Amino acid sequence: MDGSFWQDLAAAAFLRRAVLGMALTAVICGVIGSYVLAQRRSYMVGAVSHSLLGGIGLARYLQVVHGLLWFTPLLGALLAGCLSGAAVGLLTLRGRLREDSVLSAVWSLGVAVGVSVIAITPGYAEDLSSYLFGSIMMISTSDLLVMTGLVLALLVLAWIYHPRFLALCFHEENLRLRGISSEWVSLVLQVMTAMTVALLSQVVGIVLVLALLVLPVATAALFARRIGGIMLLSVFLCFAYSFGGLYVSYGPNLPVGATIVELAGAGYLLAAISRWLWRRWRR
Numbered sequence: 001m002d003g004s005f006w007q008d009l010a011a012a013a014f015l016r017r018a019v020l021g022m023a024l025t026a027v028i029c030g031v032i033g034s035y036v037l038a039q040r041r042s043y044m045v046g047a048v049s050h051s052l053l054g055g056i057g058l059a060r061y062l063q064v065v066h067g068l069l070w071f072t073p074l075l076g077a078l079l080a081g082c083l084s085g086a087a088v089g090l091l092t093l094r095g096r097l098r099e100d101s102v103l104s105a106v107w108s109l110g111v112a113v114g115v116s117v118i119a120i121t122p123g124y125a126e127d128l129s130s131y132l133f134g135s136i137m138m139i140s141t142s143d144l145l146v147m148t149g150l151v152l153a154l155l156v157l158a159w160i161y162h163p164r165f166l167a168l169c170f171h172e173e174n175l176r177l178r179g180i181s182s183e184w185v186s187l188v189l190q191v192m193t194a195m196t197v198a199l200l201s202q203v204v205g206i207v208l209v210l211a212l213l214v215l216p217v218a219t220a221a222l223f224a225r226r227i228g229g230i231m232l233l234s235v236f237l238c239f240a241y242s243f244g245g246l247y248v249s250y251g252p253n254l255p256v257g258a259t260i261v262e263l264a265g266a267g268y269l270l271a272a273i274s275r276w277l278w279r280r281w282r283r
Contacts, residue, residue: 005250015246017144018136022242024144024151025199030234031158032196033217034227035189038169042214047103048084048194049209051110052201055080056131057117064121073131074143077198077206078150080110085194089187134205134257136246147199154192165189166227203242204257215264216241219271241267 009015036042059076062068084106092099130138139147158165164185167174175182200209220233245260 005247008250014137014139017139017141018246019243021136021139021144021147022203022246023239024147025203026235026239026242028151028154028196029200029213029216029238030220030231030236031155032193033213033234033238034220034231035158035165035169036193037214037217037221037230038227039189041190041193042210044088044099044103044190045193045197045213046210047088047107048081048197049201049206050107051084052077052080052198052206053114053131054110054112054117055083055114055198056206057114057121061117061121072140072143072146074146074198074202077201078146078195081194081198082191084110085191086187089183089190093183093186130205131201132205132207133255134201134203134208134260136203136256139202143202147202150195150199154195157188157192161185161188204260208257208261211261211264212238212241215261215268219264219268222271222275237264237267 009019036045055076055078056073057076058080059071059073062071088099088102088106091097091102164175164180167180168182168185168189172182175185197209197213200212203209204212216237217230217234219237220230224230224233241264242260244263246256248254248263249256249259
């Protein structure tokens with residue numbers, strides 16, 4: 001298996017695209033995931049990730065029925081993610097609605113729309129599992145270009161808003177004292193999180209995206225104290241889990257997304273147990 005994987009990696013363009021896609025998503029996963037964990041908003045990720053099914057289903061419907069080949073499932077996922085993130089932010093921050101109710105509505109509406117569109121799309125049900133559980137091996141050059149542009153844009157926004165995001169996560173009252181709208185900063189972060197979720201769905205699918213966004217960051221937070229260190233370690237861990245999952249699953253032909261999450265979950269549990277044992281030993 002070892003020789004076959006490395007030989008195929010050197011020869012097959014689709015494997016190289018998969019690895020590059022993993023590297024791109026690992027970078028943004030470590031950055032945005034650190035804010036999500038610091039703000040304790042991981043439950044929002046679950047709702048947004050499931051709402052992506054509506055956008056993915058719509059994209060495939062437009063491709064198959066109306067011939068809009070440029071409207072790829074990735075673009076559909078990004079559209080659904082942005083709308084979901086904006087809806088959650090506006091309805092909870094401006095509309096003063098209960099966040100759990102809004103998240104439930106976004107979650108269920110996205111899945112329901114996706115199921116309905118899937119039902120009227122000829123032949124779509126056959127490849128539905130690739131969007132539920134990841135299709136990184138099927139990533140195209142155009143998808144990779146879109147991912148690269150979005151990751152760069154998200155990194156620039158994260159750099160610009162970093163002081164405000166830190167204040168939102170740890171000292172929200174400081175934003176108000178400086179005359180900065182915490183609602184606007186929160187809305188920006190929610191939309192950026194939704195876009196990150198859409199990108200990660202290409203690696204592990206909409207069902208498992210929560211695990212990939214949270215587990216590497218949670219593991220890094222066990223060892224790093226400052227958020228900068230958590231981000232850097234999270235990027236490394238996310239890519240290590242992603243590449244490791246691809247490597248392990250390649251020979252036995254296992255699901256790549258599930259294997260990635262299994263490694264991430266095992267890594268977190270091992271790190272948590274090791275840290276607990278170390279603390280007990282030091283006593």
